[in-house]
Amino acid sequence: MRLNQLRLGKPMEKKKILVLGGGFGGVFAAKALERLGRGQVEVELVNNNNYFVFQPLLPEVAASTINSADAVVPLRQLLRNVQVRQARVMGIDFAKKTVVVMQGARLTPVNLEYDELIIALGTGVDLARIPGMADHALTMKDLTDAHRLRTHVIGCLETADVTTEAVVKKQLLTFVVVGAGFSGVETVAEVHELVRSALKYYPNIKPDEIRMYLIEYAPRILPTFPADLAEYATKQMQSTGIEVLTGVGTKSATSTGVALTDGRTINTSTIVATIGNGPHPLVSTLGLDLHWARIKTDRYMRVPGKEHVWALGDAALIPLVDNPQEDPADYATQTAQFAVREGYQLAANIMAKLSGKELKPFAYTSKGSLASLGMSKAVADVYGVKLSGFVAWLLWRGFYLSFLPGFTAKFRVGLNWLLNSVMPPNIVQLRMPPPATRYIHYWKGDKVFEPGMLIDGFYTVINGRFKLTIDNPDTGEHFEKVFGPGEHFGERVLVRSELRTGLVEALEDGLLLFIAQKDFTRFAKAFPFLDNYFKDYIERTFGGADKAFAPGSTNPPELAKTP
């Protein structure tokens, strides 16, 4: 800070402008302030990641049409005269004009003061309405999501290629995308392309074994598009083998499938949810006036009742007219196109305010919409002109390329597009470690595990009833136990790590908390109180059964041969 002040002089007069969030809104507001406010203001931008994510390209990252690193731009390279702080925003004190952030590996809290505050935190995902969705669906909000989806899809192909269980294979080769807005349509299209192009490397998977679903609750896909373009998009996707289900929603999700509102169930290992936009977790705690999960602002993007506080981008509900009705058309839409213009206008308004000039209301009319359909096809509605097919697709790419901030990013993405049209698909699976604890939802009759599977963790019943059955083929002995809420199974992971000897099934719809073997064992062993509890429990519960059913040498165990 001191350095800047010396360099730029007049430190006392400088106003501190704090930007929360590094998406389109926050970044373009900060860029504009760099330009308009040079020497008069000091700008700091706080973001959880040290990079800006080019949201529209996430589906391409998921399909590895472009590299992860190329859909993002380091904020520090984008904003050379802005103090960039990688930190998590914890709270705002509007009275004291301070923001608390946690930074660093040790999460040290720091207080940041501001003269003017810009809230550009975007939205969050809220899938709570649909049981199991939050725990089993992949989302497409940030780079990690895209990376995770890609890793997951390739993992499905790897296993499907070598599994001998027909049911498992079918489930692995079925992919479901929920929600048919831009994100949903482009995601299903890109994933489909990835799978199709990868198949030639998976000799045991036939193309007709792939199932790809796009599920939309509304009567048609791409609601913001003209009906005929949406129609074209539907036909185009169907022609490539994507099943488009409209007018149907999702009722519940588990690790083995998704249940639809029309009573159907689709067995799948892959659910991508592009629905459920909710407020950003922090935004919902600020006591601000929210509508449609967005912060209400006036036409100048000021937050009413909070002097010195502004909001823009997806996080804000910015009226385009003086007396907005309950009609989305009366407000700025949640697109990059709008966020960028909002950023410019907000920066201008802040500078106007500081120099006592008059603020201008935000006004902008969309130049149109574009959606990629994969297979070098797209739909476009630009300046009222409707385009579809290859031309629209070229337009789509050109538009986003021109939109990418920074030459480096433009160049790299363009290059990637070129390369990937001639190169074999990138099917490298860079795996991420699975979470140590996870909630797993089950439908009545679902199997939790079967004899022969590797003991991989410990289960606690949150709700529902689960039945363990152990049968010893040799002795004919039979052991049964039903577990309810608060009870647990799989604890024998503590005494030995071998293969499951029992079968556990859900007697009704239920929820389990799974704790991975390594973490569970570390905890139990380090915590005598717990270790003793389990020692007793295992002796009491399985003492007999355990001895009776303990498999002999399981190295290697006797298992079904592969063909």
Add this chain to the structure above:
Amino acid sequence: MRLNQLRLGKPMEKKKILVLGGGFGGVFAAKALERLGRGQVEVELVNNNNYFVFQPLLPEVAASTINSADAVVPLRQLLRNVQVRQARVMGIDFAKKTVVVMQGARLTPVNLEYDELIIALGTGVDLARIPGMADHALTMKDLTDAHRLRTHVIGCLETADVTTEAVVKKQLLTFVVVGAGFSGVETVAEVHELVRSALKYYPNIKPDEIRMYLIEYAPRILPTFPADLAEYATKQMQSTGIEVLTGVGTKSATSTGVALTDGRTINTSTIVATIGNGPHPLVSTLGLDLHWARIKTDRYMRVPGKEHVWALGDAALIPLVDNPQEDPADYATQTAQFAVREGYQLAANIMAKLSGKELKPFAYTSKGSLASLGMSKAVADVYGVKLSGFVAWLLWRGFYLSFLPGFTAKFRVGLNWLLNSVMPPNIVQLRMPPPATRYIHYWKGDKVFEPGMLIDGFYTVINGRFKLTIDNPDTGEHFEKVFGPGEHFGERVLVRSELRTGLVEALEDGLLLFIAQKDFTRFAKAFPFLDNYFKDYIERTFGGADKAFAPGSTNPPELAKTP
């Protein structure tokens, strides 16, 4: 499988050759078998990842001189006529000629039969000799390691740029690489280059605040190189500001530093260990005759006493002479160069065996060694010719480029090298979630946490004694408690998630198990037995203190302001 057999005919005569491991040895053996054995053998390769890692380029990935995806090649694209199986090898039954692997997300066990088995599992890392090293050092064995190191280094810069604590900043800007073989030298050089080139984007970090150490127990670095080249390399690295410490080892490591055998302590947040080659975890359980942690073979790469079993690459100890002595020179060295030649020879020997021909002993003399020193400099000793500087560096790149299997990989890496010489450094930090449970070592006097830090998890004492002190500035109240093995602190994370009110210090060297808030809370809440225990415990232990010291509104808490 059936398809292949129909296509190639004579299914009954085909021998099944199973390759365990997808490194240089395994991949090049499989490639050679594809060529030599077409129609006569059926080859399957099992690897934990679905890609081949080009080990020599890992330091460049860590420095993002090249993209992660470009230092690897999908095994399925490399081996078009080999069945590739992404799975974890669990055990081998030499008598039954079967291998058990676990595959898929649900870790289903599968038995694989073989006629001939090739063990190419490489080596593992064993840092157990140095207390704390295994828990606190980053390694450089695979792609994830390289990615993790890169993410970690950039994270250090991000925090150092915004922290106001001098001690923390110094620690964040100190980087230590242990072991000065190829991997160690190239890693320290690449990390140094990444940091140097990134600095211009971190306005609050001055170049002279960076400390970079290379620590080698032997009297000099690069033991396999001629002394004068090693000398040149040392000088070259020193000239760029890397401190090279030879003849000194590491005694212990914690999250805050590394202790050296000469009594010195270096405070650092970054320790990279390129030492401690041990046997692959599975290899050490096979009951095979190991020497120097490698599987003894005869000169034909057969494993003595185990018919139909072969070994090569880093996992194998292959004699180059008939009566090898305790001299490494009598055995094949653990380099890619050797592994590739071993692969060819082993494939030829298997085909010879199957057709009753005579086997050939493995014989190869190194064509030389190359090591990159960063800054477009390298050292080379090729065909006895010694080179250093830029020429050696060009040679280094050319050599590895030619060595990369597959045109795509060559092209992409070459392109990356070109681009990165003109593009700004890629400082995007793609974070990976930290592990839910981790062991943290402390030296006497180390602080575990201080008042004001975010409550982030629960601690159990494995060994040592730790002292909690809570002081209330307002009331002057003082609370103290000492925790020993089996005892725990930080459990108040269960009743509220705010800021630490106490200070915890190590009274002696000790070890804690940390469990992240989210996972600990999920587990405790789901497990009534545990939840009740903690409720009572917290009431009993902190009932008074907790109320007395509970901070009022911590949203936002009163905290030190940033300058």
